Amino acid sequence: MKESPQSLSYSQLGQRASEPVITDLMHRALENSELLSLAAGFTDNITLPVDLVRRALERLGNEMPGAEYLQYGTNRGRAGLLIEVANWLNASESEAAPEPFTAESVFISNGSQQALYLAMQSLCDAGDIILVQQPTYFVFLELCRGLGIRAVSLPALADGGTDFAALSEFFLKLKTEHGAARIKALYLNSYYGNPSSRSVPVEEKRALGRALLDHALHVPVIEDAAYRELWFDHPYPAPSVFSLPEFDSLPRLYLGTFTKPLATGLKVGYGVCSHPEWMGKMLSLKGHQDFGTPNFNQSLIENILAAGEYGPHLERVRANYGEKAKIMGVALEASPLRKLGWSWETPLGGLYYWLRGPEGLDLSIGSAFCEQAVREGVLYVPGDLCVAEGDPKNFARLSFGSLAKEKLAEATERFVRVAVAHG
16 A cells, blocks of 8 residues: 555544554564464463354354344343353352342453453543552553553562552652542452462452552552463462452452453453443443444353353363463473572462563563574563563563463573573
8 A cells, every 4th residue: 555645643642552562472473483472471272162162153053043143232241141250250269249249230341451441441531540560461551551541550569469568658659749639540460460470368458458548549449350260279269359348438340351261262351340330431432442342252152151161161271271380380490590590489370470580680672681582582571561660670471371382391491591691
């Protein structure tokens, strides 16, 4: 197509728009089969539920000869799927909500990522502040930057937990410099979180709720539970913010997904919202965007849930990722990295290892380390992308999600070679 010489006058949103890092990482991983990616959080092809989808299609064809599932659906989501999601959450051993989850508080989205976008659009103007953990989900940080929202990290301990000793001074300074009205929400990545695979203990979660109230920050709390179901040996025991009394007076949005644990290509997530007006605002924005998550995809997932096939599928997925986590762990422990000053924790769920390199080592995009990793044929996510303030730069996220088991050790060894070369 011939390039137009005419320059356009873009909106502020358009001026801020840039290609997300995640799309570049995904493109590289898909374009070059020789490049082993420990970066993009793809799921493993062997976990994709081909047989489940085939059986669900057969049932849909037999039970719904009118092919309603191929027609437009409703903006909030299929009535049956809303009920199945509420039932699934109510069956969780870790939950103890004073009132059961109901279909009326659930909505369906194009993956949990869209729900995050809707939440930010409905709450924030450019210049507003979102409180996040350190580290946190780097795609969410990019989303905020694109909307002109400032993400600010809570003070953190070395293990990623909240530094409550520094929290009062932190809140006071933030409110003094920007005004309490500018602080719009707290975002928690609380189960096997991306990137650190850390889960937030129940006492820390409760203390965060008390701290918000003690400092008169009656802001919405967004709990991103995208990896909650990807535990290896047993589920993390902390309940969601819907089951903790410290959050009862705060608007809450709990986000789950069928993307990571079921099928990434179906791209279906869900939100549970405690605040009807806020939910209405998000759904109005969603209606302008797509007036409904694909009805066919929802129908498949609804059918799989109703048939009782989702739980057994998750057992197979967990076993696969648990084994792959061990493969990467063995390769890391057999390497000289710990002697060279690297450290990491063994994940209990999720898809990632979070590595801390020696102080002063630069792993950021464009660094000598990163460029050599590409030449060695391996990709990783630089850790500074996962911190709102963009520092420190000596962390790396390695994903064991997508690579076949026989390639996982090789990819880890390629990363280790680069780390050894940089001392």
